[in-house]
Amino acid sequence: MMTPGWSWYVIALVVINIVGCGWLLWWTAKRRPGDPKPEDTSHYWDDGDITEYNKPLPKWWINLFWITIVFSIGYLLYFPGLGAFAGVGGWTSSGQHAIQKAADNARLDETFAPYRGKSIDVLAQDPAARRLGRAIFNNTCATCHGSSAQGAVGYPNLTDDIWHWGGRPEQILATVMKGREGVMPEWGKVLTGLGGEHAVSDVVAYVRALPDPARLMQNNYGAARGKPLFEAVCASCHGVDGKGKQDLGAPDLTDDYWLYGSDSASLYATIAKGRHGSMPAHEQLLGETRARLVAAYVWSLSNSQATAAGAQ
Template identity: 45%
Template sequence: MSSFWSWFISIIAVASFVGCYLLIRWTSRRRQNEAGEGEVTGHTWDDNLQELNNPLPAWWLWMFYITIVFGLIYMVLYPALGRFEGVFNWSQTDQYEAEVAAAEARFAPIFAAYAKQPIPQLAGDAAAMRAGQRLFLNYCAQCHGSSATGAVGFPNLTDEDWLYGGTPEAIETSILNGRGHNPWEKMPPMAGALGGDEGVENVAHYVLSLSGAPHDAAKAAAGKAKFTAICAGCHGPDGKGSLAMGNPIMGAPNLTDAVWLHSAGPSLEAVEAAIREGREGQMPAHEVLLGKDKVHLLAAYVYSLSHNP
């Protein structure tokens, strides 16, 4: 924080307390020609409803003064005046780090013990899975949902459809390093390569035909050749995805099943949009945030969702 803003904040803060005190004193003063205490002020409503000049109760007035004194003491003890750190030298960062350190000291041995167990074995431990579920709800449910069934653009983790593989190692790698950050994991816009809107439409119908979704057979037949020439490099000649071709790092989806990541169901418009505009979905890495031991437990929980130990 610069000196200007430090002084600006300090002056405003102190002036606010001084202003409150002066306002209380000013409103408490007796004014010229003011009615005496307990007398009628001259204001009358509804014929006989009169306002009397009664001061605030003393205890109420002293509450204002006590609040001002408390605020001034607080500003001396804690950081409230620009760059002044306060007598206690307290900061929310230090308190957070202290609380995290205390939590790590308490729970780290538990996660370390879990980390020594293979994921399939850990997935059968009810107590471990309760802990894993809490990690999932805190760090993963925002995208994948509390039930882990996903949403449009976010994969369902309870089925057998995997972009990068559903093995314990693949799941743990996905959580540790994230996905979609490398150029080969992104789907580029393909309208130009397919010859424009007509090529996009034909290939989209062919993609729909691979999973038995409603489509135009003539357009699908016209799109097959371009799919084989241009799209099969990532999705495979049969459209079953990069994983089926033995490539677990590309993440090209299987187009022959009934799983639709970027739409609620088979949709010509959604498929055309994906072909025309490309896709660049990303999952953030969690190694730094959670550490390897917690990721190991979290991976076991995700593994358990689609594998019954």
């Protein structure tokens, strides 16, 4: 919001510039007694056939300058431009944006109308729907998940069959529309209090051994010490067997997919310091139909066989 002082300052600058332009135009166009005639000159070039005269601008050209000044005054009265003065036309950039947005939304609604309310697996079998879903994905989701949807550290790979919150069509749609909050609490101090200074490392050793339980008791003393700590602290979310719980977003620790890395240092940081992953809700941004299209595209990435079979 512009203060009155700044408003009057801007108005004064505008008025001074307009008046100055008018005065300069009038002053330079005026002929005075003693001025040389238009054909008089004292400027000659060396070859003698190029002469500079003192002829004024054509009248129509001068008039165009005056018309420009009058137009600028009318423009500043109709549109906001004089400080805090809103203009008699009532135009605002936000209002213009709202009008343009409404027109664009109407065109989008017409484009997406054939796909409204259709289930994700049905949309995934429609090549046109997948193309639209991919375009929406590239504009909205690729920033985090990448244009190939294979993710990065902290951002899930959407092309495999591993889903922390569930990979069924309705679960993917819920993720897109409502968002997800994946929180891994800090357990460093708790584990140290329960198992001593090496407790976090012991839990790391146990977690790293989960994919191959037969190795747990084969001279893996760290894993053996970490097992009861895991069952006491971690099993409530990840399960006693480490298979995870999709309703909580707790990942399966027995597969070979690790969102933040599987090396000992990454696991130690995850357990000791915690993690917080946020998937924003896109319902308000995209609307239901566009959310369905992008969810269908994402579902098709890990269900290519079902998509191809349904399209036949």
